[in-house]
Amino acid sequence: MRTHSKETQSSLTPDLALEILKEGNERFVNNLKANRNLLQQVNETSAGQFPFATILSCMDSRTSAELIFDQGLGDIFSIRIAGNVLNEDILGSMEFATKVVGTKIVIVLGHTKCGAIVGACNNVKMGNLTGLLEKVMPAIESEKITEENRNGSNPSFVNNVTKLNVQLTIERIRNESQIVSELEQQKNIKIIGAVYDVDNGKVDFFD
Numbered sequence: 001m002r003t004h005s006k007e008t009q010s011s012l013t014p015d016l017a018l019e020i021l022k023e024g025n026e027r028f029v030n031n032l033k034a035n036r037n038l039l040q041q042v043n044e045t046s047a048g049q050f051p052f053a054t055i056l057s058c059m060d061s062r063t064s065a066e067l068i069f070d071q072g073l074g075d076i077f078s079i080r081i082a083g084n085v086l087n088e089d090i091l092g093s094m095e096f097a098t099k100v101v102g103t104k105i106v107i108v109l110g111h112t113k114c115g116a117i118v119g120a121c122n123n124v125k126m127g128n129l130t131g132l133l134e135k136v137m138p139a140i141e142s143e144k145i146t147e148e149n150r151n152g153s154n155p156s157f158v159n160n161v162t163k164l165n166v167q168l169t170i171e172r173i174r175n176e177s178q179i180v181s182e183l184e185q186q187k188n189i190k191i192i193g194a195v196y197d198v199d200n201g202k203v204d205f206f207d
Helices: 006-011 014-029 038-044 088-101 115-121 129-134 137-142 155-176 178-185
Strands: 053-057 076-080 105-111 190-196 203-205
Touching (some): 014 105, 014 190, 053 088, 088 105, 088 178, 115 137, 155 178
Parallel strands (some): 053 105
C-alpha cells in the first residue's frame, strides 16, 4: 500500500476517508494488516506529507490510531492527550491539519476503561492533572441517566461519560473553531465521534 500523495489525498471525499478508517479497523480486529513497506514510506514522506485524517485520541498506550485503524506513515495526524480533551492548541492543530494540509475527516476517539475519565468521575485532584480532568466535568454533569454510584467504579456511568465527552468535544470544535466549522458546513470534511473498545479492538463510530 502506497503513501498518500497530494493527488490521492485531494481525490478523497470525507465519506471515503471514513470508509478507509472503518476498513482499517476491521483488518485490525481480524489480525490482518495491509502490506506496507514502512521504510519506503519514510522515503516517500521525506519531502512532504498528505495525511487524509486527523484523529484526537487519548494518550492511553492501547489506543494508537495508526495501529487500530491499520494506517501507515503519513496517513494520519494523530493528536493524543489524556481523556481526548480539547484545548486551544489542539484546535489550532486541527485547523492546520484540515485547512492547510487538507485532511478530509476529524475523528474524536474516546475509549473504554479510560483512566482519565475514571479519574474525573472520582474527582481526582493531582497537580497539573487537576485542570485537565476538569475538562471532563461537562460530560459528567450532562450524564442524567445514572442516579446512584456516580463515580469511577460504576462501568455504566463511566461508559456514558466517555460517550458524552466525545460528543461535547465535537460540539466545542464546531463552536470554537470557525475554520473547522466552515469546512464541515462546506462538506469539505466530516467530524465524527467514536469509541474504541479496549477489550476487543473494535471502534464504534457514532451516527
